Amino acid sequence: MCGRYSIAITVKDKNNKASRVARLLEKYKLEAHYNAAPSQLLPVVTADEPDKIQLFSWGLVPHWSKDQHHGNKPINARAETLLEKPSFRELVSRRHCLVPADGFYEWRKTASGKVPYRFLLKSEELFSFAGLWDEWADTETGEMQRTFTIITMEANELVKPTHDRMPVILSPEKEEAWLDVTKGNNLLQQFLRPFPAEEMKSYAVSALVNSVSNNSANLLQQVPEQGSLF
Template identity: 55%
Template sequence: MCGRYTFTAPRDLVKERFGVSLPNDLFATYNAAPSQLLPVITNTTPDTVQLFQWGLLPAWVKDLKTAIKPINARAETLAEKPSFRQLLQRRRCLVLADSFYEWQAPSAGSKGPKKPYRILLQNEEPFAFAGLWDQWVNRDTGEVHPTFTIITTAPNSLMQPIHARMPVILPTREAEHMWLNDTASDQDYQGLLQPYVAEQMQAYTVSTEVNSPGNNSAACAAPFIWG
């Protein structure tokens, strides 16, 4: 599962790294959480960063009160779920980030809180999660609600001691371009949904400041030594 992440790169770096135009209301976040508006690049508008709500609301949903809004989609079962399979074919996106958080449960037989970790690349550069998106239209008002979910996969060797899942980080710019390319095959897309190379990543513990989605400061991402 991926339930929190960061995107703190300066605007100029984002523009250069992804080759896109940016909205004026794109701000750094140290604790991105579900239901927030967060930056994505879609396959239909690959030259622009847009802000979509995290938590997928499929176009076919009728009752918002009972709708499940998944924040993650398992790479291994995308083809088995009709809603995800259709989005894999026609609505893919890059979810912009520069790290993510995961919580390590106490070891068997021990007590204590879950320990939060920040996981990022060794070079600390921004990257993109593989995501799916959709848009729900309010039939009464015509208002459009664009949303997204992050695809997860099995953990690499860095993540295994921390958590049983990790988000799919697309490994190269070529992989990002393929993910947004509508002419690729389902097999090509599925081939990208692999664990990132562990040796190119790093992880360190952070404080429980990150536990609350109401906290959004550099303190969430700061190293913290647990006793």
């Protein structure tokens, strides 16, 4: 699964003209999120408004829900069953989104407890998760809530020792293609595959990331792995 990630634009990102999300984040000057968590309002780019950053809540509320607080709000959607689940099936053909990120966290089980690791591209540039979004309207108040979920799939060889699943990461050229919902469901397999492990890296980070109340650049810093003297 993917339950925590980070997003902060850097000089490298500002110079990356190929990435739609990098260009838009630089334009909108949004604050960094070093510990993005479910229920928070986070930046997304939708197929409906591809040249705009919008803030949606992480945790999908289907449009047909009677109560926005009722039932689960899935933060992840399994790629293998997208067309089987009512919450996602309609969205696959019409409501794609890009979820900007520069890394994500997973917790590795060790003899002394769970250790958080950060996973990112070797280039350390921004990328996008493949996401789906929906909007829910309160018929009494007219309140509109827009939410999103991140698609996950089987982990690549880098992530697998820590977790058996990982978010679907899109390269800049696939960002554009993912936003083109006219391609239909037949091309899902083109996008929904593990990102190459050889283009990624990972390292242990501070346990401070365990608490969503912590949100500083220090969370991105590498710490010695347990059992290491250096």
